[in-house]
Amino acid sequence: MMNSFKNQFRGKLYYSLILSYAYLLILPLVMAIFFYVTSLSIVEEEIEKAGIASLEQYESIMESMFKQIQGIGYELETNFKISTIVNAKELNNKLRYDIYQLIQSLGRYYGNDYFIKSLFVYPKNHDILITKSGVMNLDTYVEQALMSEPNSLVAWKNIFDQKTDSGFVTLPSKDNTSFISFLSPFHDTNKQVIGNVGVIIDHHKIKKMLNTTKWMKGSVAYVMSDTGETIVSSNGSIKMIGNDWDLSKDYFKQTINNNSYLVFTRQSKVSGYYYVLTVPEKVFYVKATRLRQMILLFTLICLIAGVTLAVWFSAKNYNPVQNILHIFREQDKNAMEGKDEIKYIEASIHKVINEMKKVESRIEKQTLQLRNQFLRRLINGCYSHEIETHALLELYDVRFEGDLYQIALIYVESDDTLLEDMGETASHDVLNYKMLLIEKLYKELLEDIANSYIVEMGKYFVVIMNNLDQELTQEDIRLKAKKASLTIKEILSAKFGLFVSIALSDINKGIDQISLSYDQAVNTMEYALLFGRQEVTDYTSIKKMGCKIEKGFYTFDKERKLISLIRSGEYHEGFAVLDMMLHQLLKSEVSVEYARCTVFAMVNTLSNIFSELSQKASQSWELELNEIMHAIMNCNSIEDIRKIMYRTFQEAEKNFKSNHSSDQKVKEICKFIKHNYQDYNLNVSMIANVFQMNIAYLSSFFKSTMGVNISKYLNNVRLEKAKILLKNDNITIKEIASMCGLGDSGTFIRVFKKVEGVTPGKYRKYM
Numbered sequence: 001m002m003n004s005f006k007n008q009f010r011g012k013l014y015y016s017l018i019l020s021y022a023y024l025l026i027l028p029l030v031m032a033i034f035f036y037v038t039s040l041s042i043v044e045e046e047i048e049k050a051g052i053a054s055l056e057q058y059e060s061i062m063e064s065m066f067k068q069i070q071g072i073g074y075e076l077e078t079n080f081k082i083s084t085i086v087n088a089k090e091l092n093n094k095l096r097y098d099i100y101q102l103i104q105s106l107g108r109y110y111g112n113d114y115f116i117k118s119l120f121v122y123p124k125n126h127d128i129l130i131t132k133s134g135v136m137n138l139d140t141y142v143e144q145a146l147m148s149e150p151n152s153l154v155a156w157k158n159i160f161d162q163k164t165d166s167g168f169v170t171l172p173s174k175d176n177t178s179f180i181s182f183l184s185p186f187h188d189t190n191k192q193v194i195g196n197v198g199v200i201i202d203h204h205k206i207k208k209m210l211n212t213t214k215w216m217k218g219s220v221a222y223v224m225s226d227t228g229e230t231i232v233s234s235n236g237s238i239k240m241i242g243n244d245w246d247l248s249k250d251y252f253k254q255t256i257n258n259n260s261y262l263v264f265t266r267q268s269k270v271s272g273y274y275y276v277l278t279v280p281e282k283v284f285y286v287k288a289t290r291l292r293q294m295i296l297l298f299t300l301i302c303l304i305a306g307v308t309l310a311v312w313f314s315a316k317n318y319n320p321v322q323n324i325l326h327i328f329r330e331q332d333k334n335a336m337e338g339k340d341e342i343k344y345i346e347a348s349i350h351k352v353i354n355e356m357k358k359v360e361s362r363i364e365k366q367t368l369q370l371r372n373q374f375l376r377r378l379i380n381g382c383y384s385h386e387i388e389t390h391a392l393l394e395l396y397d398v399r400f401e402g403d404l405y406q407i408a409l410i411y412v413e414s415d416d417t418l419l420e421d422m423g424e425t426a427s428h429d430v431l432n433y434k435m436l437l438i439e440k441l442y443k444e445l446l447e448d449i450a451n452s453y454i455v456e457m458g459k460y461f462v463v464i465m466n467n468l469d470q471e472l473t474q475e476d477i478r479l480k481a482k483k484a485s486l487t488i489k490e491i492l493s494a495k496f497g498l499f500v501s502i503a504l505s506d507i508n509k510g511i512d513q514i515s516l517s518y519d520q521a522v523n524t525m526e527y528a529l530l531f532g533r534q535e536v537t538d539y540t541s542i543k544k545m546g547c548k549i550e551k552g553f554y555t556f557d558k559e560r561k562l563i564s565l566i567r568s569g570e571y572h573e574g575f576a577v578l579d580m581m582l583h584q585l586l587k588s589e590v591s592v593e594y595a596r597c598t599v600f601a602m603v604n605t606l607s608n609i610f611s612e613l614s615q616k617a618s619q620s621w622e623l624e625l626n627e628i629m630h631a632i633m634n635c636n637s638i639e640d641i642r643k644i645m646y647r648t649f650q651e652a653e654k655n656f657k658s659n660h661s662s663d664q665k666v667k668e669i670c671k672f673i674k675h676n677y678q679d680y681n682l683n684v685s686m687i688a689n690v691f692q693m694n695i696a697y698l699s700s701f702f703k704s705t706m707g708v709n710i711s712k713y714l715n716n717v718r719l720e721k722a723k724i725l726l727k728n729d730n731i732t733i734k735e736i737a738s739m740c741g742l743g744d745s746g747t748f749i750r751v752f753k754k755v756e757g758v759t760p761g762k763y764r765k766y767m
Helices: 002-077 078-089 095-107 136-146 152-162 201-214 281-331 341-379 384-394 416-422 428-444 474-496 509-532 558-569 570-587 594-614 619-633 640-655 665-674 685-690 697-705 710-726 733-739 745-755 760-766
Strands: 117-122 128-131 134-136 167-172 177-188 195-200 221-225 232-234 252-255 261-267 273-279 404-412 450-457 462-465 499-504
Touching: 002 167, 002 177, 002 195, 002 201, 002 252, 002 261, 002 273, 078 117, 078 177, 078 195, 078 499, 095 665, 128 136, 134 136, 136 152, 136 462, 152 167, 152 177, 152 195, 152 404, 177 232, 195 710, 221 261, 221 341, 221 416, 252 273, 252 428, 261 281, 273 474, 281 341, 341 450, 341 462, 341 509, 404 428, 404 509, 404 685, 404 697, 404 745, 428 450, 428 462, 450 594, 462 509, 462 685, 474 499, 499 509, 509 594, 558 594, 558 619, 570 594, 570 640, 665 685, 665 710, 685 697, 685 710, 697 710, 710 760, 733 745, 733 760
Parallel strands: none
Antiparallel strands: 117 128, 117 195, 128 134, 167 177, 177 195, 221 232, 221 273, 252 261, 261 273, 404 462, 404 499, 450 462
């Protein structure tokens, strides 16, 4: 079965591995190509250097020859006897004798050391031409001595007449050939040419000299005019090969007779002619062939070795892959049909990893739930045997390293802003977010002195703090815990819109005293809520309070007076009596139990009298009264009860005397918000304090009347003002945020984008 499996799936993955290893051959191939191109470039560079060196050698020889000829020409030009002959008006005996002497002297310029074919003196006035052979006519000299064609005579005379200064010229000869000559003219007083001295160069000697010089194989040296006309060449060819060449370039490639040549050029500084050296391009290929063959051989060896190794490594590495495939296939025999092995392995591994993550996530959640359940048991006093407890602490990674414990109890009074920011997030996610937030803050602020763990207990969050620093006194620990709690309370309200009350227990020794710490924290929280304490309250500040209240605080007479005032419709006077008793209760140092009983007695009195009045009122008032009494029973503090009672008296007065409109209170709240929206500290808590209302009731009351959350209404007022200010480009985003009570620019941008869908900057840009 295993062998059939291998045969079935050997194709795709096996050849994929071969292809993967084959990619490794790209590097040596690229290197071979690089070396090949680089070596050709180097060889071509060397050829160019060799050609330039040969050209410089050629230039040196020719420049020496031209300087020799130029020197002879200048020497003849300054010869007194020649000047006398040319300037003579008549051909007399004295002149003939001078001519004879001149003929004798010209012979010394001929010899092996000179490249002279012929010397002549041409006195134009006498129409004769003087050479070492004697005196003759110009046409005879051209036709017989130089073997030139008769029609060359006219060209010669034109050159003699037009050449006004000394220098090299090209004199035509037979068969479209030319002579290089140095011509020096003589002038009369009118600057007219009256004669010439010429030195004609022997091309055969130049050719012989060039042939004795060692050039590169197949090279040909030329002397060319600036029009590309070949005058002299080392191979004797005078074909018109350079008439379309750009001789101003030092080096170029050119096709000659269907063969490619490298052409090197240099202009003579003496004669003005061009020295041209042509080298067959095949010389370059001959030198590069061996190098090219070696590189190709190296490349071939690399290819063969690479393919062989690719096949071998692919076969070797495929075996463990087959074993892995076999394991996965045993789990799901039909899963791999028609699939690539690599993709199948990847999918299988991802599947295993995802399953492991799910298991880990479930284990983590279960562990967290079990840990929280264990902590709740400790808080509720279900303390097991010490050995069992320590084992569970280690199992749930709860590190109680000290022996002193303190409980922080957190009660969330309002989270409207947080809920608005989180949108439609599930309620359990919001709860987890609050827990993580509070736990993180306690861990960061108390990391040096305590380990902190949080658990949810009904309407409270319970933080267990276990002291780590054994050197601190209990008073030091208590102060640090209270300071940290105050900081946390401020952070939660300022940055997250989470308004909380925090109560701290006393510091107790031993893990079995955690439940006692919890009871202390609960009593402290009830006291703080009942008496409206806004700061962080600790158990030590209330544990010694007793019932120090005056006798007859809530007597039968006061109760009857309160009932009488309400029945008679004197609501303001009735509330004044009730308010006086509540203030006395707030200022008194009484126990929580006594204060709670007193408040319940007052609530019971009001419940009875308002129930009696509601029978005479409208049905809507009766429904509203039921909601009010329900809110009073759910109040946590005396101050909240006072605010609701005050509103109840107002509602009763409005219902029974009709002296207030139904939405007057909401209008006042809206007006207050519109007048104070610039205050950064303006929030739901401040509004509730100003209007003497419970935060929860204010939120419910405002939303039922306006149809919108009060926090959202406040943000809308601020954002509408911000839109108006955004029209003024001179006001910065930071300034607008401050002017609208939104604090820093980060908060402003976040709130604006959430409501409008764009940032303030983009809104300003497109408005």
